[in-house]
Amino acid sequence: MKRTIPLMITFIVGISLILAIFIPHDPFHGLDSNFSIFYDVIAVFAFILGGGNLLKVHLRKIQDKRLDWKYSIVTVSGFGLMLGAGLLKIGVDGGWSGDYQGAGGLFNYLYDAAFQPLQATMFSLLAFFVASASYRAFRAKTREATILLVAAFIILIRPTPLGYYLTFWLPKPLQFLHIPNLSTWVLSVPNMAGQRAIMIGIALGIVSTSLRLILGIERSYLGSEGKG
Amino acid sequence: MRRYAVLVIILLVGSHLPASLFAQEPTDSAAVLELVTVPPPAYFEVYDTPSDHGGNITLEWGLSPDDGDGRNNVTGYQILRGEGPTGYFEMVGEVLKGTTQFVDNTADEGTQYHYRIAAVARTGLSERIMAGPVVSRQQWFDRTRANLLVIAVLLVIAISYYIYKGAIGSDLYIRKIAGLEAVDEAVGRATEMGRSILFVPGIQDMDNVQTVAGIAILSNIAKRTATYETELDVPVSRSLTMSVGRETVKQAYLEAGRPDLYNDDIVHYITDEQFGYVAAVDGIMVRQKPAACFYLGAFFAESLILAETGSSIGAIQVAGTAMPTQLPFFVAACDYTLIGEELFAASAYLSKDKKMMGSLKGQDAGKAIAMIFIVVGVGVATLAAITGNDGLTAASEWLRRLFSLNF
Amino acid sequence: MAEESKNVTFFEKLGTLDRRWIFLMIALAVIIPLIMKYTTSIPTSPLVQRLFDKTEDLPPGSKILMSFDYGPSTAPENQPMADAFTRHAFEKGHRVYLMALWPTGARQSLQLIDELINVEFPEKGYGTDYIHLGYKAGNQGLINTLLSDFTAMYTTDIEGTSIDEFPMMEGIRTLRDFDLILGLGSGFPGTKEWVQFAGDPGDIPVGGGTTAVMAPLLYPYYPKQMVGFLGGLQGAAEYEYALIQAYPEYMQKSRLASTSMGPQVTAHLVIVAFIIIGNITFLVERSRRKRY
C-alpha cells in the first residue's frame, strides 16, 4: 500500500503522457499541458512545506541565539514583508483585482529596490569568477587541457581588435585561419559535433532513466515500505 | 454610369464578395469594363484532416486555368461552407492566387459540411464547385509520428531486454567512470578531516529528470555518510525537491542501519530564486568549509559561482549535469565532472543493482542504433550527391524522413 | 644561481596568484572604458544577417510574436536585442505581439513599450501595430497549448481587455498564424523551447536571441530548425550594425549594444593576458621541474 500505489501512479501517469504524443484523440489530447498545470498547482502546495521549513530553521536559530542568529531576523522580516506586500496587494492600484506587481505597490517597490539589484549583482559576480577560472583551468597541462585552452582562446579574442589584427594579414589561401573565420568554424564544426554527441547521449540517458522510473526500478525517492 | 452597372453585376454574382476587392478597384476604368468569365478551379476535394484532434477539414483544389496562366486574371479563391448541399453557405476563408490548399479549423466535430469554392478575379467570381459531405473527427493515431513510435519502441525494447538480462543475473560489464570512483574518495576525505559534505541537487524542480537523477545519487552518497558518520548538508531550492530528498535520505540512513543519525534538517529549503539560493550556498561554503562538494542535477549560471567558491575553500568537487551550457564551467573548475549521460548512469553505477546496470547496456544499444544510422545516412547521402542517382537520392531522403519530426 | 631561484619564486607566486588581484583587474577593465565611453562596431555575421533578412523580406503587416523569456538580470544582453528587433519590425510595418514565458519578462516588454515604442514610434497604435499579452505560467506546456489553441490561454491582453477588441488579434487562432517567432531568452524556458515545441512541430520560422551562454547550444538548430539568432551582446551589436547599414537614420538611436561592447573588449583582453601569464608560469615551472 505504501509503495505499490505510488508505483502504480507513476506508471500510469508516465505511460499516458508518452502515449499522448501519439494519440490526438480525447482524453489523451492536451494531457501534457493539463498535467503540467496540475504539476504547477502541486508545486504551489509544496511551497507551504518549503516556506514553513525556511521559517522554522531561522526562527529556531533566533530562539536558540545560535551563531549569526541576528541575520536570521533579516531573513524572517524580509520574508514576512515581501509576502505580506504581495499577497495583500498593498498599495496596488485597483484593489484586490489589481495587478499584484503593479506600479506603486509595495511589492513592486521592494522588487525594484532590493530583489532586482541583489539578483543582478549576484549574477554579475560571474564576470570575476569566469576570469579566475580561466586563469586556473586554461593551462596546457595535458593534451585535453590544451585543446580546451586553444578553443577557448580563439573564441575569447574574437570580439577584440586583437582577433582581427593578429591574423588579418594572412594570404588569401590561408584566410580560413583568420580569427573571425576560424572562430565561426570552431563554433559551428567541432563545437557542434561535441554538442550533438552530448545531446544524443543525454536523450538516451533520459529515456532510460524515465523508463526505470516508470517501471519502478529506480525507486529510492519512495522511501520504505515500513513506517514512513 | 456603365461603371456602376458593372458594380451591380459584380454584387449580384458574388453574394459574399469581400470588401477588400472593392478597395482594390482600379481607378482606371478600362480594366473594369472588360467583363469576362473566370474558369473555376480544376478540381475540388475535401477530407477530414488526418492525425488531428478534430475540428479541422482540409480542402484541396487544382488551380484555375487562369491562375498564373491563360489570361491570368485570378487573384484568389473564396471558400464557403454550408451544413447541407443547399441552403445557407457562410464564408470561411479567402486565399491568394497560387494556393491549392486550405485548412478550415473552425469546423465543429461530428457536423456534416459541404464546401464551395470559387476563383476570384477583379471582374468577378467563377462558377462555384461544391464538394462534400465531410465530417471532422478525432483520430486515434497521429500518423506523422509513426517513425517516432518505431524509434521509441526500439529503444524501449533494447533497454527492457537488458534490464531483464540484468534481473536474471547475467554478468554485465560497465567501464569505470572516474567521477564516480571519486565519490568514495571524497566521502573518505571528509570523514578523515572531520568536516561535512555538501550536496547540491541542482536548482530545478522534480519535473526535471536531472533532479531525479541527482536525488538518486544522493541516496547512494547518504548511505556512505551514514556508514562513516559523516555530516551531510543538502540545501535545496525547490520545496518538492526538499520533500523527495528527505524521503530519500531517510531511507538511505535506514538501509545503512543508522536511522538514529537522520534528521529532517539534513535536507533544507532555501529559496526558489536561483541567485538567492546561490548566495546562501556560498555563505554555507565559506562558513562551514565542507571537505567535499557534490553538484549533481540541473544547473544554470550558478554553476561557476558554486564551483569557484568551492575551489577557493579547497574542497574536493564532483559535479555532474546534463546542461550542456554549464558543463564547460564544471569541467574547468571541478576535480571530476560527470558529462551529460554519465549523470544518468551514476545511480545505476553506484548502486551496483543488476537491473539498473542492464539499463545502461540498453542505452549503449541506443547509441549503436544512432551511430549506424548516422554512418549509413551520411554514406547514402554522399553517394547520392556524387552520382546524382535517383534511387540513391530517394533512399537518402527516406532515411532523413525516418528521423524527421513530421513523418 | 641566486638570480634564477629568485625568478622561480616569482613565477611560482604568479602561478598561485591570489584571485582577488584578477578580480581587481576585471573591475578596472570594465569601469575605466565605461567612464571613458569607449565604443566599437561589429560587422554582421551570416547567423545574424539571415535573421535580419528574414524580417526584411516579410511583407509589411506580417505578424511577429516576440517572447520575453528573461529577467532584469540578463537585460543588459537581451534588451538591446528586443530594441533592435522592434525598431526593425516597425520600420518594415510589421505587427508585433509581445508575450512572456517568464513572469519577469512581462516587465521587460513593458519597458520596451515605455522607453522605445512610446518614444520613437508614437504613431504606432496599441492593438493595431503592437499588443502586450503579458505573462502566462506553464513554460513549455504553454507553448504546447498555444500551438494548438492560442486563444485558449490568451483571452485578454495584459490589462485584462478582451482580445476580441483588438483588430490585430483577428485571425490569430494558433501559433501557426504568426509569420515569425522571436524567442528572447536567457535560460529555461527560452529560445530552445520555442524551437522544440513551436518551430519543429508547427513548422513555424523561429529566430531570436539568447545570452551568450545559451548561444553555443543553439548552433545545432541552425540553419535547419532556426532562421538565425543573436548570440549575446555581440549578436545584438551585429544586428544594430545590419540595421544601420540598411537604415542609416538609426545611426544615432540604435547604439545600445555597440556602446556596451567597449568594456567587453578590454575585459576580454585582460582575461587573455591572464591566460597567457598562467601558461608562461606553468611552462617555466615545468621546465624547472624537469631540470632538477
Add this chain to the structure above:
Amino acid sequence: MEGQAILTTPLANTIGVWIGAFLTLMIFSFLYRDNPFYKFAEHLFVGISAAYWMTVAFWTTLIPNLFARLWPSHMGGVLPSAVGNEREWQYVIPLVLGLILLTRLVSRIAWFSRWAMAFVIGFAAGTNFTRYLQSDFVSQIQSTMVPLYEPGAGVGAAIGGIFSQLVIVGGVICAIIYFYFSKEHKGGFGKAARVGIWVLMAAFGASFGYTVMARISLLTGRMSYLIQWVSGANW
C-alpha cells in the same frame, strides 16, 4: 490608494536607488572575503526572494489555475475575467494531490504524501521521455545525416566543406563512443573514445570562451548602475 502616492514619489525613488546601490556593494564585498555586509545582503535576499516566488506562484498559478477553475463564480473580487466560466472538475485532482502532499506535516500519515510525489515523478518521466527523444535524439541524428560532398562548389570550398563535414560526423561518432559504458576503452575503440574527449574539450572550450562575453555584459550593466548612482543620474 495612499500607498501608491507615497511609493511613486521622487523621494521614494531616490531611496530605492540608494538601497539598491548599497545592496550591490554589499554583494560585491564578498569578492574580498565573507563579511557582515555580505551576510546581511545574503539573508535579506533569501527572505525576500522566497516570498517573491511564493507570491508569484499564488497569483499566477493557484488563483487562475486552481481556484478560478474550480470556483469561477467566486472569483469576482480577484479575477473578474473568470466569472462566468464553466467549472472544470478535473482540477480536483491537483487540489487533492496538493493536500495529500501536506500530510508530510503529520508524521503518522506522512507516507501518504508519496502519492503526490509519485504523480510528480511520473509526470517528469513521461514528458521528458518524448521531449528528449524528439528534439535531442531524432533531430540530432537527422541533422548529422548530410552528404560529405556537395557538388557545385569550387575546389577550395569543396575541400573545406568535406573536411568540416568529416570533422562533424567523425566527431559525433567518436564522442558517442566516449559515452559507451559497456565496452572497455581499449584498442581502436579506446583511440576513438580518446578523439571523442578531444571533440568534447573543443566544444567546452568554445562554449566557455563564448560565455565570457555574457558575463562581462552583466558586470557592465551593474557597473553602469553604480556609476549612475555615484553621479546622481538615477536618483
